[in-house]
Amino acid sequence: xxxxxxxxxxxxxxxxxxxDVTPVTLGHRELAVYDTxxxxxxxxxxxxxxxxxxxxxxxxxxxxxxxLHQGLFDxxxxxxxxxxxxxxxxxxxxxxxxxMVQVLI
Amino acid sequence: xxxxxLTPITQALNDGVLTRAELKALMxxxxxxxxxxxxxxxxxxxxxxxxxxxxxGTLWVWPAMxxxxxxxxxxxSIQHECVHYTVFRTRWLNDLVGYICGLVIILPNRFFRxxxxxxxxxxxxxxxxxxxxxxxxxxxxxxxxxxxxxxxRAKFQELGRHAAGRLTEVERGFIPKEEHHTIFLEARLxxxxxxxxxxxxxxxxxxxxxxxxLIPLFxxxxxxxxxxxxxxxxxxxxxxxxxxxxxxxxxxPMRFLCWNMxxxxxxxxxxxxxxxxxxxxxxxxxxxxxxxxxxxxGAHREILRHLFGGGSEGRRA
Numbered sequence: 118x119x120x121x122x123x124x125x126x127x128x129x130x131x132x133x134x135x136x137d138v139t140p141v142t143l144g145h146r147e148l149a150v151y152d153t154x155x156x157x158x159x160x161x162x163x164x165x166x167x168x169x170x171x172x173x174x175x176x177x178x179x180x181x182x183x184x185l186h187q188g189l190f191d192x193x194x195x196x197x198x199x200x201x202x203x204x205x206x207x208x209x210x211x212x213x214x215x216x217m218v219q220v221l222i
Numbered sequence: 223x224x225x226x227x228l229t230p231i232t233q234a235l236n237d238g239v240l241t242r243a244e245l246k247a248l249m250x251x252x253x254x255x256x257x258x259x260x261x262x263x264x265x266x267x268x269x270x271x272x273x274x275x276x277x278x279g280t281l282w283v284w285p286a287m288x289x290x291x292x293x294x295x296x297x298x299s300i301q302h303e304c305v306h307y308t309v310f311r312t313r314w315l316n317d318l319v320g321y322i323c324g325l326v327i328i329l330p331n332r333f334f335r336x337x338x339x340x341x342x343x344x345x346x347x348x349x350x351x352x353x354x355x356x357x358x359x360x361x362x363x364x365x366x367x368x369x370x371x372x373x374x375r376a377k378f379q380e381l382g383r384h385a386a387g388r389l390t391e392v393e394r395g396f397i398p399k400e401e402h403h404t405i406f407l408e409a410r411l412x413x414x415x416x417x418x419x420x421x422x423x424x425x426x427x428x429x430x431x432x433x434x435x436l437i438p439l440f441x442x443x444x445x446x447x448x449x450x451x452x453x454x455x456x457x458x459x460x461x462x463x464x465x466x467x468x469x470x471x472x473x474x475p476m477r478f479l480c481w482n483m484x485x486x487x488x489x490x491x492x493x494x495x496x497x498x499x500x501x502x503x504x505x506x507x508x509x510x511x512x513x514x515x516x517x518x519x520g521a522h523r524e525i526l527r528h529l530f531g532g533g534s535e536g537r538r539a
Contacts, residue, residue, distance in 0.1 A: 169229040
């Protein structure tokens with residue numbers, strides 16, 4: 118039986134790398150928290166192309182670049198926007214509540 | 223289950239070689255350094271081209287074309303950085319300049335990008351790294367590779383194959399199906415471009431492209447083969463990035479010419495770090511990566527030592 122998703126505390130906003138991407142582990146999940154120009158978003162941290170950790174890549178406030186092959190994803194939607202990335206990132210619904218980034222998981 | 227870490231820079235961060243803040247500072251992008259570098263670099267190209275012009279009609283044109291060719295073949299260095307999108311902050315500028323460089327040196331940019339991705343994933347792993355230059359087994363093989371004959375033969379076969387709409391099994395492994403038509407189109411456009419140039423030469427009796435571009439390109443390519451060998455050849459054919467790649471300490475003019483491509487181990491560690499920040503990354507990774515202090519010549523001495531000294535089986539392809 119599947120349980121309902123609940124909002125779970127992930128990381129304090131003050132602990133985020135400002136304007137950048139911050140690696141966070143939640144249980145066995147490796148997540149990437151993006152401090153985008155339009156708010157905080159969260160995705161699974163591994164590149165869908167080569168499994169590199171996107172948290173070590175270049176982030177320009179909107180797009181995250183894979184550190185291994187420089188494939189590009191839109192960190193707001195997860196959409197793959199430049200080769201060799203083709204499969205979208207798996208995003209996790211996120212919000213900021215009382216100074217905490219929370220994810221619906 | 224989480225996949226194992228593939229990115230060397232993640233490993234370096236885990237090992238505490240540099241901090242995330244340092245890495246992020248090194249990855250900062252800018253258009254300005256590359257635009258200045260490119261302007262100066264093109265002036266150098268103009269200067270060596272002037273040498274060719276001044277020596278036309280004399281035997282001196284051959285050494286002049288060789289010197290000019292050494293600069294021409296370094297369009298590869300710019301293209302290489304462009305396929306990593308680290309030359310310019312503006313991403314499309316990397317594509318534009320990369321395609322132009324590829325046209326100059328007969329290396330289709332889109333194809334090179336895909337092939338190079340696999341080179342970074344499987345660096346120096348025999349049978350998996352599509353750009354691996356095999357460790358020569360004899361002096362004859364060593365000299366034959368430097369002659370560039372095998373390089374050009376492979377490149378022309380590759381171009382013809384793609385223009386004919388065919389890919390090898392290896393190429394199918396790193397080029398997604400959706401991109402096959404792009405690779406074929408790119409090869410056809412490149413052939414059409416070169417056919418147009420040669421046709422213009424014949425029709426207008428205008429041979430400048432041969433003297434200032436194509437002959438220098440072929441004369442200079444052995445220098446590029448000599449340099450490309452120093453990146454991995456003679457290093458162990460294993461996954462460990464600390465061992466399988468070599469950085470070469472070369473003079474400032476050479477670093478300018480090759481856009482810091484000599485910091486090759488650092489580049490493999492963090493391919494998102496722009497070329498202009500590689501000397502700073504080099505300082506951070508001191509002792510962590512393999513550095514040849516005596517430059518390209520030192521690297522070739524190591525290759526020749528393996529060639530003549532035995533014990534190189536583990537280093538061979």
